[in-house]
Amino acid sequence: MTATSIVLRRLLPLPAVVQFLAVATLLTTTPPPLPAADALDEGYYAATCPDAASIVRDAMERLHYNDPTLAPALIRLLFHDCLVRGCDASVLVSPAPGRASERAAVPNHTLRGFNAVDAVKRDLESACPGAVSCADALALMARDAVALLGGDDYAVPLGRRDGTVSNPWEVDLPAPFSKLDDALAYFAARGFGAEETVVLFGAHTVGGAHCGSFRYRLTGGPNGGGGPAMDDALRCELLQTCGGAAEQGLDTDPAVFFDPDTPFAVDNNYYKQIVANRTLLQVDQEAAAHPATAAHVAYYAANPDAFVSRFSEVMAKLSNVGVIEGDAGEVRKVCSRYNT
Numbered sequence: 001m002t003a004t005s006i007v008l009r010r011l012l013p014l015p016a017v018v019q020f021l022a023v024a025t026l027l028t029t030t031p032p033p034l035p036a037a038d039a040l041d042e043g044y045y046a047a048t049c050p051d052a053a054s055i056v057r058d059a060m061e062r063l064h065y066n067d068p069t070l071a072p073a074l075i076r077l078l079f080h081d082c083l084v085r086g087c088d089a090s091v092l093v094s095p096a097p098g099r100a101s102e103r104a105a106v107p108n109h110t111l112r113g114f115n116a117v118d119a120v121k122r123d124l125e126s127a128c129p130g131a132v133s134c135a136d137a138l139a140l141m142a143r144d145a146v147a148l149l150g151g152d153d154y155a156v157p158l159g160r161r162d163g164t165v166s167n168p169w170e171v172d173l174p175a176p177f178s179k180l181d182d183a184l185a186y187f188a189a190r191g192f193g194a195e196e197t198v199v200l201f202g203a204h205t206v207g208g209a210h211c212g213s214f215r216y217r218l219t220g221g222p223n224g225g226g227g228p229a230m231d232d233a234l235r236c237e238l239l240q241t242c243g244g245a246a247e248q249g250l251d252t253d254p255a256v257f258f259d260p261d262t263p264f265a266v267d268n269n270y271y272k273q274i275v276a277n278r279t280l281l282q283v284d285q286e287a288a289a290h291p292a293t294a295a296h297v298a299y300y301a302a303n304p305d306a307f308v309s310r311f312s313e314v315m316a317k318l319s320n321v322g323v324i325e326g327d328a329g330e331v332r333k334v335c336s337r338y339n340t
């Protein structure tokens, strides 16, 4: 195992690529754009839970201190929630006997942070029972995660309600080996232009990925799985971590930091890495040379402050996708379970 490797956990019973392929063959339709929130309000809990945001921030500081890998996981959790059925906490529901949920879908197998959301929600419930939705809790936690990783703080207007539907077959998130054209179309259908998508991809400057999502890029020559080539020195290093583990009786799917230099910092290293062909995921690497994204990549590679402030702006936009408000849905008592 190299210095760049981290062991997050072993979750995938089959290689991730095989599973993603299986799902990709089933999911070929693009849903209509999801509406963005218009009635959310930063003072939404002024009467019912005035300290909601600070309760979440305190809990996040405690959790981050104990486990710095949690903050990247929460940023990813928000993305996987908001682009499937909108930011309605549908991704948080645990599968139950006879009732699957989004968590059972392949792209969600490596999601982490569910226990942390439940813990923060317990804090909120003891201060203000039944008031704060899990969708709002997750939006606040992701905002705090960005800030704790050195990103810019941003306003999170509140008032999201929790959905009462969570289906694995609706999870149509792009795969790591998706063509960038397809990924751009996916984000465009949800209201994000090419520049915004490139900025969101910059989240891959924190946290890591299991070998299963990029191992195929390491073998079969410099051009691995047919996508853009990976820098040969990085490829050889990753082969040591991902290639030999099974033979040595070690974890067969360890995880590796996207940015081994500063894995817990919101910075522009993601762009510098893809310019140097030194990133893990094929879809990310394609962004360096694609005509719709190359100029944005070059700009953010050269302008670290511009990325940090833009990342928070686009995360704020992500937090508002397709929210449900008013009397729709419910306010879950426990984020991993419907109320009834």
Ligand code: HEM
Residues within 6 Å of the ligand: 069, 072, 073, 075, 076, 079, 110, 111, 112, 174, 175, 176, 177, 178, 183, 200, 201, 203, 204, 206, 207, 208, 209, 210, 211, 213, 255, 281, 283
């Ligand atoms: C085409 C779009 C995307 C694809 C295919 C993709 C795929 C992946 C994959 C395969 C991993 C590794 C998971 C693992 O092995 O544990 C990952 C990690 C991550 N992704 Fe993405 N992602 C995409 C877009 C995004 C976006 C838009 C965000 C947030 C704004 C995001 C945030 C993250 C973060 C923070 C991690 C690290 C998680 C951790 O350390 O637990 N990703 N992504």
